Amino acid sequence: xxxxxxxxxxxxxxxxxxxxxxxxxxxxxxxxxxxxxxxxxxxxxxxxxxxxxxxxxxxxxxxxxxxxxxxxxxxxxxxxxxxxxxxxxxxxxxxxxxxxxxxxxxxxxxxxxxxxxx
Numbered sequence: 001x002x003x004x005x006x007x008x009x010x011x012x013x014x015x016x017x018x019x020x021x022x023x024x025x026x027x028x029x030x031x032x033x034x035x036x037x038x039x040x041x042x043x044x045x046x047x048x049x050x051x052x053x054x055x056x057x058x059x060x061x062x063x064x065x066x067x068x069x070x071x072x073x074x075x076x077x078x079x080x081x082x083x084x085x086x087x088x089x090x091x092x093x094x095x096x097x098x099x100x101x102x103x104x105x106x107x108x109x110x111x112x113x114x115x116x117x118x
Contacts, residue, residue: 001040002031004054004062008044014064019111021052021062029056038065038072052111063111084108084115092117 006014010025021041033039033054041049041062051072052064065072084103091100103115 001038002029002033002054003040003042004029004033005042005046006044006049011043011049014041014049017067019052019064019106020060021064023056023059023061026061040069065109065111080108080110081115084110 005027006025007027035055037054039054050064050067052062054062099118102117103113105114
């Protein structure tokens with residue numbers, strides 16, 4: 001897994017759980033990080049800040065998925081999606097509403113992912 005190392009002093013927003021790493025905050029990438037790859041994000045001293053998926057072509061270079069060394073695998077995605085959909089159960093109960101936003105990106109801890117039900 002590639003590692004995204006931040007410039008000194010640029011980890012403050014991540015420590016406050018802001019889920020985006022801007023390209024300008026990155027000192028260097030250790031290893032190969034293709035678009036969509038999961039990467040470890042570390043501070044300037046090498047301390048782990050969390051894991052996210054990268055997009056080297058975007059100004060938002062990493063979208064954080066976890067604030068520790070959580071394994072990002074099929075189980076991770078399934079649990080996050082299920083939790084988001086369950087939060088909308090009450091909205092859909094009774095059949096009065098048939099359309100809604102099932103996954104609302106950062107609000108559901110799935111940054112960048114929007115899923116609507118029509």
